[in-house]
Amino acid sequence: VQLQASGGGSVQAGGSLRLSCAASGIWFSSYVLAWFRQVPGKDREFVIGISGRGRPSDSDSVKGRFTIARDNSKNTVYLQMNSLQPEDTGVYYCAAARITSVFYDVGRRESDYDYWGQGTLVTVSS
Numbered sequence: 001v002q003l004q005a006s007g008g009g010s011v012q013a014g015g016s017l018r019l020s021c022a023a024s025g026i027w028f029s030s031y032v033l034a035w036f037r038q039v040p041g042k043d044r045e046f047v048i049g050i051s052g053r054g055r056p057s058d059s060d061s062v063k064g065r066f067t068i069a070r071d072n073s074k075n076t077v078y079l080q081m082n083s084l085q086p087e088d089t090g091v092y093y094c095a096a097a098r099i100t101s102v103f104y105d106v107g108r109r110e111s112d113y114d115y116w117g118q119g120t121l122v123t124v125s126s
Contacts, residue, residue: 001025001115005094008120011084015124019079021094021117026075032097032106033070033077034113037090037122044093048079049106052099057106062088084124091119 007019019035034049048058050068058066065083070076077094095113097104107113 001096003094003096003115003117005092005117005120007079008092008122010123010125013085013124013126015084016080016082017084017122018081019092019094019120019122021077021079023075023077023096023115026096026098026115028070028075029072030099032099032104033068034095034097034106035068035077035079036093036095036110037088038093038119039090044110046108047092049108050077051106052104055106057108059108081122084122086124086126089122089124091121093117093119 002024005021035047036044037047038044048068050056050070056068067080069078094117096115097113
């Protein structure tokens with residue numbers, strides 16, 4: 001199983017970036033997908049996720065600015081980040097959790113996820 005994140009970079013406040021995460025080795029449509037981020041000295045935090053049926057769930061800190069989408073035909077999940085702020089700086093990780101029931105929803109804890117990508121750095125300058 002491999003999750004390959006890409007698209008990170010440096011941008012000024014107010015700018016946009018799009019991250020991608022390509023998965024291999026899993027039945028993609030059977031997984032909840034999410035993005036977490038981490039800054040030095042802090043725990044990894046949930047940013048946004050998407051259910052198997054395409055329903056998004058986002059954190060309050062990114063509501064209205066970040067969107068998530070999945071393309072099951074390409075085994076890829078995308079994170080569109082708009083109106084970026086310096087506090088959005090961090091290493092962004094994609095994660096996948098196997099759906100085990102029809103009631104399975106987007107988890108917000110690291111322990112909810114089975115597989116993780118390697119992370120991609122996003123730097124937002126003021």
